[in-house]
Amino acid sequence: MLTNISNILFPIILLWINFAFSHKFIDEQQQHHNQLTNSTLYTLCRNSDLYELLDTIVNYEARFNHKFHYDWVFLNDLPFDEEFKLLVSNAVSGTAKFGLISEEMWSIPQTVDFKLMHENMEKALNDPEGVYPYADSKSYRNMCRFESGFFQWHEILLDYDYFWRVEPGVKLHCDINYDIFKYLIDNEIDYGFTISMLEYPKTIPSLFQSFIQSLDDLKMSTLLTSTENYSKFIFNMDNSDYNLCHFWTNFEIGNLNTFRSDEYNLIFKELDKYNGFYYERWGDAPIRTLILSTILKYPKIQRLKNIGYEHAQYLQCPLDLETRVQNRCSCDIDLDITYEYVSCSWFFDEIVEELKQQNKLSNLL
Ligand SMILES: Nc1nc2c(ncn2[C@@H]2O[C@H](COP(=O)(O)OP(=O)(O)O)[C@@H](O)[C@H]2O)c(=O)[nH]1
Ligand SMILES: [Mg+2]
Numbered sequence: 001m002l003t004n005i006s007n008i009l010f011p012i013i014l015l016w017i018n019f020a021f022s023h024k025f026i027d028e029q030q031q032h033h034n035q036l037t038n039s040t041l042y043t044l045c046r047n048s049d050l051y052e053l054l055d056t057i058v059n060y061e062a063r064f065n066h067k068f069h070y071d072w073v074f075l076n077d078l079p080f081d082e083e084f085k086l087l088v089s090n091a092v093s094g095t096a097k098f099g100l101i102s103e104e105m106w107s108i109p110q111t112v113d114f115k116l117m118h119e120n121m122e123k124a125l126n127d128p129e130g131v132y133p134y135a136d137s138k139s140y141r142n143m144c145r146f147e148s149g150f151f152q153w154h155e156i157l158l159d160y161d162y163f164w165r166v167e168p169g170v171k172l173h174c175d176i177n178y179d180i181f182k183y184l185i186d187n188e189i190d191y192g193f194t195i196s197m198l199e200y201p202k203t204i205p206s207l208f209q210s211f212i213q214s215l216d217d218l219k220m221s222t223l224l225t226s227t228e229n230y231s232k233f234i235f236n237m238d239n240s241d242y243n244l245c246h247f248w249t250n251f252e253i254g255n256l257n258t259f260r261s262d263e264y265n266l267i268f269k270e271l272d273k274y275n276g277f278y279y280e281r282w283g284d285a286p287i288r289t290l291i292l293s294t295i296l297k298y299p300k301i302q303r304l305k306n307i308g309y310e311h312a313q314y315l316q317c318p319l320d321l322e323t324r325v326q327n328r329c330s331c332d333i334d335l336d337i338t339y340e341y342v343s344c345s346w347f348f349d350e351i352v353e354e355l356k357q358q359n360k361l362s363n364l365l
Helices: 002-035 047-063 082-091 114-125 138-149 180-186 207-217 221-225 262-272 284-295 321-326 345-364
Strands: 039-044 071-076 096-100 162-165 191-193 196-198 245-247 252-255 301-303 309-311 314-316
Touching: 039 138, 047 082, 082 096, 138 262, 138 284, 162 180, 180 252, 196 345, 207 221, 207 262, 207 284, 221 284, 245 284, 262 284, 301 345
Parallel strands: 039 071, 039 162, 071 096, 191 301
Antiparallel strands: 162 252, 191 252, 196 245, 309 314
16 A cells, blocks of 8 residues: 555656656746846957957957856957857857947048148158057947947947946956846946056057047036046146046956937947047047046946956956955056056046045035
8 A cells, every 4th residue: 555655646746746847947047137237248250250269259258258158249340250159159158149340330431631641641651650550440430430429329328227348368366256238237337447557649649639629519517627537637727738648458358338428429429420530540448538527437447457358469457365265366567557658547446535525425425
């Protein structure tokens, strides 16, 4: 009799265990999925960047994404080839998406005077004081303009709220054990960077005047002297000029809706009318820095000090030993750029400290 009952009960118990665990598994998967923010890693690149890119993907997956499986969007001005897509999709633990950039977003505007552009390129190439990088590259200029004002409108990126820009060849030197996108959202941060430095002045001789004029034309000039935003990070009040500080945009993580905001786009479009991307060689880094530092209020921009990050020739390495131990950092603090001459990171920290004190004071009043 007992054996009969156990013969009946045993399969039922097995079935129940199976059912309970499969539900638990589905629940966990569901939970994991629900907890993911609406974010993606994002890389602009060419087919020829494949092998540097694969190294970077393997590194970002090992240091961060293998825990979260975020999507990764790849954009190109030419179609990606099949081998590129196969190798890259296989290396990404989330979904890899490949997009083509339209000619409208990646071409020299018709308002550009080609003769003047070429003359200026010639001058830059023959500068006795030295040639700046990409002095005569049209594709680099298209790239800078695209990253300054168009990437956020690409149809694939329109589906996301947050992005993390990654370039082929860059490297994370420490584990990121937490969901960095969630960190941004929980702390209401709209823009995070690691390295900040001085721009080559010869690439942007008229940028700041154009920026001031654009703000003026848009009736937004008060932003430049506001004490609530990060304008002190870029604006040298002593000589009313740009101090050349910019966030190095090969690492940036942020809120796409900030880049899609009216304020951002009004200023970008106004600046774009000067065609300085082509007559000079305005980089996307100073453009983004000028706009974000004036439209974002403290504490919406953050320097991510605990991230070990390298893009040739510069490195940010967390100075704090405990952080390096906890996150298995592989970088040498002697090579850290924070307090080097070309760096603006220390200056950003100073401005943030001022803003913090000011905020405390105004909260007391
Ligand atoms: N699709 C495409 N991507 C480009 C082109 N030029 C640069 N990029 C990408 O734009 C980013 C910046 O270019 P990079 O050469 O690294 O510039 P640098 O870091 O300023 O020296 C990288 O992600 C490149 O892969 C181009 O002509 N086409
Ligand atoms: Mg680069």
